[in-house]
Amino acid sequence: GAVVSQHPSWVICKSGTSVKIECRSLDFQATTMFWYRQFPKQSLMLMATSNEGSKATYEQGVEKDKFLINHASLTLSTLTVTSAHPEDSSFYICSARIGPHSTDTQYFGPGTRLTVL
Amino acid sequence: AQTVTQSQPEMSVQEAETVTLSCTYDTSESDYYLFWYKQPPSRQMILVIRQEAYKQQNATENRFSVNFQKAAKSFSLKISDSQLGDAAMYFCAYRNNDMRFGAGTRLTVKP
Numbered sequence: 001g002a003v004v005s006q007h008p009s010w011v012i013c014k015s016g017t018s019v020k021i022e023c024r025s026l027d028f029q030a031t032t033m034f035w036y037r038q039f040p041k042q043s044l045m046l047m048a049t050s051n052e053g054s055k056a057t058y059e060q061g062v063e064k065d066k067f068l069i070n071h072a073s074l075t076l077s078t079l080t081v082t083s084a085h086p087e088d089s090s091f092y093i094c095s096a097r098i099g100p101h102s103t104d105t106q107y108f109g110p111g112t113r114l115t116v117l
Numbered sequence: 118a119q120t121v122t123q124s125q126p127e128m129s130v131q132e133a134e135t136v137t138l139s140c141t142y143d144t145s146e147s148d149y150y151l152f153w154y155k156q157p158p159s160r161q162m163i164l165v166i167r168q169e170a171y172k173q174q175n176a177t178e179n180r181f182s183v184n185f186q187k188a189a190k191s192f193s194l195k196i197s198d199s200q201l202g203d204a205a206m207y208f209c210a211y212r213n214n215d216m217r218f219g220a221g222t223r224l225t226v227k228p
Contacts, residue, residue: 034215038160043208044218091160095216102214103150108162 002028004096006109013084014117021079021112023094029074030096034106035067038091050077084116121211123219130199131227137184138194138222140209151185151192152210155203156221165207168192201226 003026013019023033032051036044048064050056050071058064066088068080077096081088093111098104120143130136142151153165168176168185176183180200184193196203204226209219 043220044162046215046217049215093160093162095162102212106212106216108154111160113160 002026002096002098002105002107004030004094004107004109006092006094006112008112009110010113010115012115012117015085016083018080018082019084019114021081021092021094021114023077023079023096023109025075025096025098025107028096028098030077030098031074031100032097033071033077034095034097035069035077035079036093036095038093038111040091044093047079081114084114086116089114089116121209121217121219123209123222125222126220127223127225129225129227130196130203132199132201134199135195135197136199136224138196138207138209138224140192140194140219142190142192142209142211142219144190144211144213146213148213150212151183152212152216153181153183153192153194154208154210154218156206156208158205162208166194196224199226201228 005024007022035047038044047062048056048058050069052071052074056069071077091111094109095106097106122141149170151168155163155165166176166178166181180197182195206221208221211217
């Protein structure tokens with residue numbers, strides 16, 4: 001099947017700094033990518049949907065100025081957590097859709113564990 | 118808004134036995150997809166099975182099968198001949214434009 005990678009797999013940063021997480025579709029082009037956040041022992045919560053070349057669409061309650069999403073190419077989307085705080089510590093998972101239609105298959109990355117000290 | 122409900126936070130099954138995980142959802146759409154994902158301790162999401170809403174026939178993948186009741190908006194997962202490797206978190210998901218997940222069920226398999 002198609003492969004989605006994330007980098008880094010884990011990161012520790014100091015409060016107030018910014019962290020960038022990369023999501024890549026390795027063997028397919030992804031017009032649309034999704035970013036999820038998963039707190040310990042909880043479900044995946046959709047944060048935003050990004051389409052290549054356009055602004056991301058954020059879910060209600062997600063601060064777009066804090067979680068900057070860039071989808072500059074068909075194989076790369078980045079999530080930047082700006083001025084990170086301990087409450088931003090979580091597991092971030094990206095997902096890439098293999099085609100332009102909502103019926104197309106969606107593949108998940110392995111996730112990035114962010115710890116903010 | 119679409120919601121997905123998994124009412125069983127934890128389930129346990131004896132190895133080689135059968136277990137059913139429940140899922141209900143709420144939507145006003147007629148065309149959508151439903152999924153069951155497995156998340157082991159590695160946290161990698163693994164697709165177990167998918168069901169297209171327009172198909173009446175229940176999906177089956179080896180030991181995994183679903184009971185899809187569209188009118189009741191129910192989508193349960195049956196795992197037959199449970200194996201130790203089946204132990205994981207299981208998430209039910211609904212997708213129309215984007216994918217929404219239930220709270221998850223932690224499955225324990227006893228040897």
